Amino acid sequence: MIDFAVFSITIIAVWSVLAISLHLQFGLTGLVNFGQVLPFAVGAYGTAFAAAHGLPAWAGAGIGVTLAPLLGLLVILPASRLAQDYWALVTLGAGEIFRLTMLNVPVIAGGDEGTSVYRFQNADLAMVLALTLLLVTLLFARRVGASPLGRMLRVLREDEVLAATLGRNPFRLQRMVTAASWVMAAAAGVLYAHVTGYISPSSFTVLETFVIWTAVVLGGPSTITGVLLGTVIVQLTSVSTRFVAQWSGLPSDLVANLRLGAYGLVLILVFLYRPQGLIPERKLRYDADRL
Amino acid sequence: MLTVCDLSVSYGRFQALRSVSLQAAPGSILGLIGPNGSGKSTFLNVIAGVQAVASGEVRLDGTLVPLGLPERVAAHGIGRSFQTPRLAHRLTVFQNIMIGARPQAGERLRSLFLQPATVRRREADIQDEARSVLRRLDLSHKANDYAGMLSGGQQKLLSLGMLLMGHPRVLLLDEPAAGVNPVLIERQINLLKELRAEGRIILLVEHNMEMVCGVCDRVVVLDSGAVIAEGDPDAIRRDERVMRSYLGEPA
Ligand SMILES: Nc1ncnc2c1ncn2[C@@H]1O[C@H](COP(=O)(O)OP(=O)(O)O)[C@@H](O)[C@H]1O
Ligand SMILES: [Mg+2]
Numbered sequence: 043m044i045d046f047a048v049f050s051i052t053i054i055a056v057w058s059v060l061a062i063s064l065h066l067q068f069g070l071t072g073l074v075n076f077g078q079v080l081p082f083a084v085g086a087y088g089t090a091f092a093a094a095h096g097l098p099a100w101a102g103a104g105i106g107v108t109l110a111p112l113l114g115l116l117v118i119l120p121a122s123r124l125a126q127d128y129w130a131l132v133t134l135g136a137g138e139i140f141r142l143t144m145l146n147v148p149v150i151a152g153g154d155e156g157t158s159v160y161r162f163q164n165a166d167l168a169m170v171l172a173l174t175l176l177l178v179t180l181l182f183a184r185r186v187g188a189s190p191l192g193r194m195l196r197v198l199r200e201d202e203v204l205a206a207t208l209g210r211n212p213f214r215l216q217r218m219v220t221a222a223s224w225v226m227a228a229a230a231g232v233l234y235a236h237v238t239g240y241i242s243p244s245s246f247t248v249l250e251t252f253v254i255w256t257a258v259v260l261g262g263p264s265t266i267t268g269v270l271l272g273t274v275i276v277q278l279t280s281v282s283t284r285f286v287a288q289w290s291g292l293p294s295d296l297v298a299n300l301r302l303g304a305y306g307l308v309l310i311l312v313f314l315y316r317p318q319g320l321i322p323e324r325k326l327r328y329d330a331d332r333l
Numbered sequence: 334m335l336t337v338c339d340l341s342v343s344y345g346r347f348q349a350l351r352s353v354s355l356q357a358a359p360g361s362i363l364g365l366i367g368p369n370g371s372g373k374s375t376f377l378n379v380i381a382g383v384q385a386v387a388s389g390e391v392r393l394d395g396t397l398v399p400l401g402l403p404e405r406v407a408a409h410g411i412g413r414s415f416q417t418p419r420l421a422h423r424l425t426v427f428q429n430i431m432i433g434a435r436p437q438a439g440e441r442l443r444s445l446f447l448q449p450a451t452v453r454r455r456e457a458d459i460q461d462e463a464r465s466v467l468r469r470l471d472l473s474h475k476a477n478d479y480a481g482m483l484s485g486g487q488q489k490l491l492s493l494g495m496l497l498m499g500h501p502r503v504l505l506l507d508e509p510a511a512g513v514n515p516v517l518i519e520r521q522i523n524l525l526k527e528l529r530a531e532g533r534i535i536l537l538v539e540h541n542m543e544m545v546c547g548v549c550d551r552v553v554v555l556d557s558g559a560v561i562a563e564g565d566p567d568a569i570r571r572d573e574r575v576m577r578s579y580l581g582e583p584a
Binding site: 208218 | 383404406412421422424431432436439440442445446452455456463479495499
């Protein structure tokens with residue numbers, strides 16, 4: 043039971059990092075990244091590539107965490123300034139292209155069969171590392187969100203032309219947010235690889251992106267507490283699928299698919315009735331009368 | 334001195350501006366009038382860099398202002414308000430005022446993490462200035478309301494305040510009085526006169542002739558993208574051709 047708790051906390055921490063990364067991109071800046079699984083996969087595959095080619099684990103982590111932001115900048119490059127609708131499709135496509143490449147080019151990291159990587163022998167250590175990564179991303183995101191930078195990112199979210207006429211370069215800010223949040227997601231991917239000890243393309247489908255989006259939208263994309271709450275809810279339902287299947291006697295495939303269906307329903311209901319999510323953005327008050 | 338030379342803009346085959354030229358001196362208000370669709374907003378958009386241009390140039394005190402690059406134009410001290418105010422609706426009035434300030438150390442990652450003291454000091458200064466701008470606009474009581482909740486007239490005042498935070502030498506104002514109640518129009522007129530006295534260049538696109546005649550030093554009339562008349566407000570009012578184009582009949 044304790045083992046299960048430790049494992050659950052580790053997994054929730056990893057997905058929380060992905061959620062905070064999406065909070066920065068979408069919740070603050072308004073970037074609709076439907077390929078959030080991509081930087082996560084790049085991190086994991088950096089690790090897998092190193093393992094498959096006899097490189098040390100730190101080199102794999104380095105590759106993943108460096109490659110992800112570069113890839114991010116490449117992906118958003120064609121999204122010309124002030125044309126945003128593009129993002130969703132481009133990022134979605136990029137994520138799939140990466141997965142299909144990993145699937146069909148086995149020399150990188152084993153193709154369909156995947157690759158075994160070093161697995162943390164000590165579950166407590168894995169948990170501590172995951173929580174540390176979460177803490178670092180959380181502090182970073184909080185500092186950014188509460189700063190003048192966070193304020194300008196919110197302006198971008200509302201109206202890029204406004205930001206531009208106020209003398210800001212929207213595309214520069216978007217690049218910065220992309221690079222920073224893709225580094226986070228890649229770090230989560232590295233950790234994930236070492237927690238599971240095995241990496242294959244099937245772990246990085248669009249479904250993963252869908253699960254992250256469900257958590258973020260449900261909890262409230264514009265607040266850190268919101269995305270964390272959403273992640274906890276979604277991941278708890280996910281890890282408990284197994285128990286639900288046992289308890290109900292239904293086949294576990296069916297239960298897993300029902301879960302995804304339920305996520306879809308949750309997304310629709312939230313969009314309709316509570317677009318700001320469970321925890322909405324708090325109003326920042328200033329004293330205007332002080333002299 | 335703001336000098337605009339031979340600006341032309343086409344949307345496909347449609348010519349929205351035909352070789353428009355004009356000049357505006359510091360400490361003056363230049364009115365820009367004309368019927369709907371005559372190209373007034375397009376003209377302001379070109380100067381603000383929001384609209385790409387076919388040909389022509391804009392100079393401020395002899396320096397060429399880059400066209401089509403809004404973020405660079407702002408750095409030249411040119412600010413634009415929009416016919417339909419552009420605001421961050423889910424930020425408060427106070428925050429909307431603050432984002433007008435430029436540059437902000439706290440918007441750079443490096444300063445944010447390595448020079449927190451600098452960031453804090455700059456932020457405190459911006460807050461002080463925001464307070465005084467709000468007082469000037471008489472909007473202090475709305476400071477903590479969401480910008481999206483303001484009335485149309487208050488939104489126009491707010492976008493003017495946002496502009497002022499950037500200390501613009503040139504203000505491009507697109508129909509600030511449209512849909513605004515008389516009390517707020519009066520407040521705007523006083524504000525414009527103050528800004529003129531401070532030596533700024535103001536281009537005022539406006540249909541409200543009372544406002545135009547009340548504050549403008551000179552008026553340029555556009556029709557179908559071309560300048561058809563230019564002069565002091567009274568002369569323009571008496572110009573039969575202008576009134577015909579404007580109202581569709583002799584005044
Ligand atoms: N993005 C655009 N594409 C095509 N036509 C446009 C565009 N923007 C404005 N126009 C046309 O250009 C003309 C001038 O528009 P505008 O500058 O908004 O006029 P005004 O501000 O004087 O009412 C109008 O006929 C309008 O329909
Ligand atoms: Mg107009």
